[in-house]
Amino acid sequence: MEPWPCDAIGVLLVRYMDRREFGGDMDERFIPLTETVRALPATTPFVGPEALERTNGAVFKARIGANESAFGPSPKALAAMRDAVAEASWYGDPENFELRQAIAAHHGVGMDNVCVAAGIDSLLGLVVRMLVSPGAPIVTSLGAYPTFNYQVSGFGGALHTVPYRNDFEDPEALLDKAKAVEAPLLYVANPDNPMGSWHGAASVQSLIDSVPTGKVLILDEAYADFLDPVEIPAIDVSNPCVIRMRTFSKAHGLAGARVGYAIAHPALITGLNKIRNQFEVTRVSQAGALAAFQDPQYVGQVVAEVAAGKADIAKIASKHGFTALPSATNFVAIDVGGHEQATRMMAELGRRGVFIRMPGAAPLNRCIRVTVGTEKDRAVFADALADVVASGG
């Protein structure tokens, strides 16, 4: 068996050399990467708390940085998952049938309007892959969800960003930008992450109505469960210009189980089904998500606990003269007066065992972002914050 010949200059150069010489220094020129992947930086949207713990050599006392639910999933979901472990050797149902059936019934849509995947992260990747050709201009807010940006860059899209307006995503400016660059895809999160702000139903409906046929709005509603239902515009699956996204990661407390869903016009769902990894939701996660979905009472309790927690965090912040921004999520952005202060505070809190995060762009990054933890988490946060402030933080 002989190597087959290659045309590329780089390949010709090394063809007759022992490739082992390149060892760990192998240049990416010798790997046949696509143009898109070759151009990507080796970055990730987030560093996980486990990586920080490994760096710090200590486990966090309060894990309130990734907007995970401190209240866990419904006991029914826990029980369903423990039971489902016995079937872990079986692939999950690639059609996610039972879960899609429950979701469709709940939202009053057809099963062909629902795509279940391994979290909104996976769905964002699929939608971008489906709609974004290399070089296509894509619009989002400056400082919004980094994983959307990661997916857009990952498929070669060109990001165009619009500043927040008073810590709110700015629908009119986003639409203007999309119009100017002729973006096929526009991303809006409502409620917003990382600021916690939100627009009401009329405003969001107006945004949806302003998207012309042939363009698509991703409406990321990961935090919709924390919003008063009257603030959420009705779902209209006859409209091919919007994809609504929901997740089990937040109010349902199943971030580690990786289950989210998209609701959209069947033509969009068909597109997603053409390219998704059919078996990607684990069997245990399918069982957990279905049980969680069927326990809205528990979600209601979580939402109430989160509301109380947000009030608590606002008090803790104001004690030191900081302002907690209004939030319709399970976290609070606290304005600490400037980016340098926020950076220093995040580091100092980390040193005291408190894992939080910070928005990634100015002027949002004058804030720290604190997830509503348990009462104990908040006590740890309050003590650490007081200590940081007392020591000049």
Add this chain to the structure above:
Amino acid sequence: MEPWPCDAIGVLLVRYMDRREFGGDMDERFIPLTETVRALPATTPFVGPEALERTNGAVFKARIGANESAFGPSPKALAAMRDAVAEASWYGDPENFELRQAIAAHHGVGMDNVCVAAGIDSLLGLVVRMLVSPGAPIVTSLGAYPTFNYQVSGFGGALHTVPYRNDFEDPEALLDKAKAVEAPLLYVANPDNPMGSWHGAASVQSLIDSVPTGKVLILDEAYADFLDPVEIPAIDVSNPCVIRMRTFSKAHGLAGARVGYAIAHPALITGLNKIRNQFEVTRVSQAGALAAFQDPQYVGQVVAEVAAGKADIAKIASKHGFTALPSATNFVAIDVGGHEQATRMMAELGRRGVFIRMPGAAPLNRCIRVTVGTEKDRAVFADALADVVASGG
């Protein structure tokens, strides 16, 4: 807020119409799909057994069609997963650190040589995305793993197939084809699915050595655990021309948990890390895979049980004059004499509560493919097969 203007003809035509008129008949022309996705058929690589059960209105008595492990995961993995359910509200470690550490130590490679993802299906998608530009010629065997083809088509690659040779993948012919079309990527599974055949270490090493710098071989070793270790060529991560893939879905009994890994040169792993969904392995699955990996004794038991089961299936087949092909996997391809017979037999077995599958291309599809189940599964299969044969099947 006003819709932004569009240039595309289709869009102009519908701009002033009520888009709701299109309803369920919305033509894909009005969705801004990429060329690649627009061209894709709405097919999936596999129909799951659950879908067949829904169609049949009955649950299978023997689920021996998807090469899942009938012996389940290690009891230690089950326990670890049940424990980890309590942490399902936390995202998994996006770096899969502990699991990668264990994998790297076991294979004697660096952690930067290992990428963990949600099964080989996910890894195949990532590698194809990383290396395959639309139109690129990609080589595989005719009738080999359909999910590889799904991923290649899904990213716009052009599949070139090479026939099996006496039910074995044909390395020389595959290399010749790759040479002829100048394929950046070549796929070989060893042991093979769906035939169960395998090439020994020297032959596979020769294949690896024949891949020139600048091209990449995916060596899918999902079933490597069932192979005598001396039949597996040594892993050499200084070679940037090969990506070895392993899974927890087969011998480790964790198909439903979605965990697999790639071992390769750091430049290839870096490429995968640039584009993978960082959080895609669930927290429960991480715990299960780590515990399973640390229980090689259990895997040894499974492999022994599977060997006994394969001998059993060969006997069942020969009783009816059918030939069970030699297999280094957890399934057996049984030659039933022709494609029509195989098709009819699969349907008739299905009617009798036995889920099996069939290779997808001639001449392999003269066989049915039967996963080694439990003793009880095999008894159900034996009875159903006898009944099918007796009734003229």
